Amino acid sequence: MIEVKDIDKSFGDNDVLMGISAKFEAGVTNLIIGASGSGKSTLLKCMVGLQKPDNGLVSYDEREFTTMDYGERIDIRKEIGMLFQGSALFDSMTVEENIMFPLNMFTEQSKEEKLERVNFCLKRVNLENTNKLFPAELSGGMMKRVGIARAISMNPKYLFCDEPNSGLDPKTSIVIDELIKEITEEYKTTTIVVTHDMNSVMGIGDYILFLHEGKKFWEGSNKEIAHTDIKELNDFVFASRFMKAAKDKF
Structure with missing residues (x-):
């Protein structure tokens, strides 16, 4: 399990994350969703140590990652797998x-x-x-x-996926989603996927954290997301599905 507690992160006068708390369990696909600029990528970077939060804690199975020195973090980093947005393979x-x-x-x-x-x-x-x-x-x-x-x-015990379906056609996206879910369940990894793909949300979103303008606005499962009355979430869901349908059509 990975837990974040009261994470704040600012860049100058720009407050990117404000008091974010969440628990990401092992063996399920955990998704972080939100519009561009909502803070989801910054949260991921804080979680893996690429950026340091201004306040708050990140813990891996009750090991407080944010308070560790560089040497202590190496052992946890060896337990982390990363799938980058552009695959980031060496050409x-x-x-x-x-x-x-x-x-x-x-x-x-x-x-x-x-x-x-x-x-x-x-x-x-x-x-x-x-x-x-x-x-x-x-x-x-x-x-x-x-x-x-x-x-x-x-x-790895922990698997982070940053926009894994970026640039892929719908059919291939489903293959990647199903593969991530299968691996998560098979190896009981704590898997966190940053995405704006609503097909991924509805297909593999066991736990979903929705960020809006740097704040936690909602959390729940893909079975619950369609029944929420939170305007910001409904606007995001509708806009995301509409834009994807338009892209698929043309």
Whole structure:
């Protein structure tokens, strides 16, 4: 479980996060949603230590991450997997080398052990025998799946996904959503997905945190979101679904 308590973050006079508190449980898909500028990406960065909150605490299974020094944070960072918005694969590396990169950095496994783990991860995301391909030879959906394979290569306890469906067609987006949910349930990871994709919200949103103008406006499940009477949330849901329908049409 990851817990955030009373997180504040400002940049100059711009208050980006104001008193955000939430609990993200293991084994379920936790989604952070909100319009651009709502603070969801800043919250994710505070949670993984890329930015320091002005106030508040972030804890990983009751280990207070925000109060740790750099050396103490390394052990937790080894337990974190990241899927970046643009996949963030190294263009000059093969699929195999990309997935092996964190294993080379953080483990002392033999070459054979690393390759075995790479092949296991590729099989898990249905990309067997793509080891020697380069990112330029992959489709957008394949790149996302390689990104997921790299993210789970260290068998993480915590998995962060930043806009995993960005730039993908609806069919491929569903494949990525289902893969994230399957991995979360299979390995009991604490998975947090930052997204504005309402199909993802309705499809895999076990727990949803809605941010609006830096504040926590609502939390609940995808079964509850359609029955809320909060105007800001309804406006976001309607606008998101309308815009996606328009994009799909044209």
